[in-house]
Amino acid sequence: MFHFPFFLGGLACYFLPTIVGAARHKTNLVGIFLVNFLLGWSIVGWVVALVWALSTERIDPVRGPQTWAPQPQQQQRTLYCPHCGAGGPPGGRFCAHCGAALP
Ligand SMILES: [Zn+2]
16 A cells, blocks of 8 residues: 555646646536546647646637637728729729729
8 A cells, every 4th residue: 555645646647637627617627537538648638638727718708809800901992093083903004994094
């Protein structure tokens, strides 16, 4: 039984991600536990489970608009022909509508 405390300590270390996740009341604790349990033997799986357990889950609508905020549309300047008033993309030297020279 001499090794028992060490075994327990090792077990606690192994399941540290699950313990952290449980302490943080993670909703996806089952997932963390599964990754911890199934992939914990590999350092990568253990780290993934720990990062997952430590990650802050924010599904609150405060972050939603920030995440989904549309990129400001690049202002496409429209050049209007002084001759006929037709709008065209900038850069053209002549109006595509009437052929007049653009400023
Ligand atoms: Zn024109």
